[in-house]
Amino acid sequence: MRNETKSKTKRGGLIAGALAAGVAGLAFSGGVVTNTVPVFAQPVQIEAPAQNFGFADVVEKVSPAVVSVRVTQDISPTVSSGRDMASPFDNLPEDHPLRRFFDMPGQNGMPDGMRPRRQPRQAMGQGSGFFISDDGYLVTNNHVVGDGSKYTVVMDDGTEYDARLIGTDKRTDLALLKVDSDDSKFTYVEFGDDDAVRIGDWVVAVGNPFGLGGSVTAGIVSARGRDIGAGPYDDFLQIDAAVNRGNSGGPAFGLDGKVIGVNTAIFSPSGGNVGIAFAIPASVAKDVIASLREDGNVERGWLGVQIAAVTEDIAEAVGLSDDKGAIVTLPDNETPASKAGIATGDVITAVDGQTVDGPRELARKIGNYKPNTEVDITVWRDGEAEDISVQLGNLASLDEASSAEESSNRKVPVNPSSLSGYGLTLVPSEDGKGVVVTDVEPDSSAADKGVEAGDVIVTVNGKDVSDQKDVEAAIKDASKNGRKAALFQLKNGDQNRFVALPIDKG
Known part of the structure; x- marks a missing residue:
């Protein structure tokens, strides 16, 4: 019994010793003590900034420079009678039997035989803008000013001024207006350095959402370099500050009170804010506005x-x-x-x-x-x-009107042949330039790449082709040169594109 107790004590001592060694970071190997403290990756640690700040100081300084922009547009005239739209019967011949129903005596209180007159109408649009100089130059969106015939700027305190359009740039959706007032010097803001803006930085949007001028919202920069399909110069800042209809043309401020972007679009299935808005970067807006101010247009x-x-x-x-x-x-x-x-x-x-x-x-x-x-x-x-x-x-x-002829009525010659390994059925084109694709196998690599019946193969790896033999020869040459794919130039109507198809080694 004594021996058993002694044994337990000995085992207990070994366990305790091992734990102690683990705590001390020591291990025993061949009688030599070594330091083997394990090294673990450290989690991200950030010293959080004090959260006792607000945006009131920024808003107080910049708000007088932000305005509401009202735009009056002339729209197509409509019939001034009780009908809202012109009747399809307005152009009936004088002797038409239905004419009597539309030229009734006293119709709409008019004398006999008098037709309803068409009256011009006006529509009112609105957006936001901001002054960039004390002499009245202000920035907004091109889509805000539209085809306006009159522009009214409403200040933060309700004062109204007439403005004139200096110039617009449709490609970046920017416009420049000017308020002429000898008696006023306007509070204005300047463009900041959007290149220094990081994802996660605070942003404050001031504008005229839904006609509620002087509205302020805050959020962060969510992303940079967004392409929203607006044009070839898409490079938007994405922000999550609440931006709605009427905010267009308004500024997005950094906490230093400088404009880092011009609010221009929102993503919204409902038409209201869902936390995804896009702003034209200040670096883009600054250059475009400078050109508009200089001569009213932008040369590229x-x-x-x-x-x-x-x-x-x-x-x-x-x-x-x-x-x-x-x-x-x-x-x-x-x-x-x-x-x-x-x-x-x-x-x-x-x-x-x-x-x-x-x-x-x-x-x-x-x-x-x-x-x-x-x-x-x-x-x-x-x-x-x-x-x-x-x-x-x-x-x-550049004349953007395309003069290319439609090829949808191209006649397809007979005797099509199959391009082995590609799932394509081909025929020579009627004019001898290229090879027409008449059928594409659904499970083929060509179908996966978007090749369709009606496409014309113009070149393969830069070599002109006029029949299937030319196509096969070009593919063979590419294979000999160690290429794993052959580059097909395809044309359909006035659209031209390139598709790389893997070379069949079978």
Whole structure:
């Protein structure tokens, strides 16, 4: 019994010793004591700022510079009778049997035979804006001023001024108004540095939501560089401050009281605030407004190409190491690009040595240059980089109307043939330029890439094709050069695009 107790005590001593060693960070190995304290990754630790601040100081300073903008628009005239719209019978011939029903004596209190007159009507729109100078220049959105015929600026204290339109820029949705008042000096704000703004920074929006002028909301910057499909220069700040209809054209302030963005759009299934709003960055607005103030318009450089993103497949097909740049799907006729020799299938990778990540960045870089500026465009062509000097045109002179002919009525010749391994049925085009896709197998790689019946294969890996043999030969050459995919240039109507299809090794 004594021995058993002794044994238990000994075991207990070993356990206690082991625990003590673990606590002390010591271990025993061959009689040598070593320090083996385990090292663990530390969790994120941030010293929280004091939460005793508010936005009142900022709002008090900036609010006098923010205004409501009322816009009067002339709209199409309507019939001034009891009918709200013109009747489809208004243009009936005088001897038409139905005419008597619409020319009844005394109709609407009018003398016999007198038709209802059409009266011009006016509609009223509203938005927000803010002064950028003490002599009355103020910023708002292009879509706020619209086709306005009269502009009224309502101050924070209710004072009203007439304003005139200096200029607009549809591509960035900005507009500049001017209040002429010899007796007043206006409180104004300045643009800040949106490049220094970080996701999570506070933002204060002041504006005229739903006609409630002088409304203030606060939130944070949720994201940068948002593309919302508004145009080629999309680069919006996303904010979660409550922004609603009527806030358009109003400022989004940082806590230093400087404008970091111009509120321009919201994402909302309901039409009201859901916490997703978009603001034009101050860096963009500042340059555009400066141009409008100088001469009433914005001049941008123009390259004259249709472009698309470089996907991973396209990069592999043309031999690029990464999927960056913008592939030229079609250089427009008689444009700076076509005159300089930029061709379909070229991948634009840099402008004046500055790397181009994608189509939007290329559009912004080119737009930042003045017309007639000489720039070096770096293109990837035939497996190597090449610099091409281009004198940019003026985007304002671009005629956006397309003169391309529709090809939807193209007649398809007989005897279609199948392109083995791709699920495509092809026929030569009627004009001998390209090969027409007449059918696409649903489960094929071509279908996965969006190839459709009616598409015309114009080139394969930069080589013109006029029949299936040309297509097969181009694919074979790409395979010999170690390519894993072949680059198909497809045209449908006036749309041109590139699709990389994996090369069938069978």
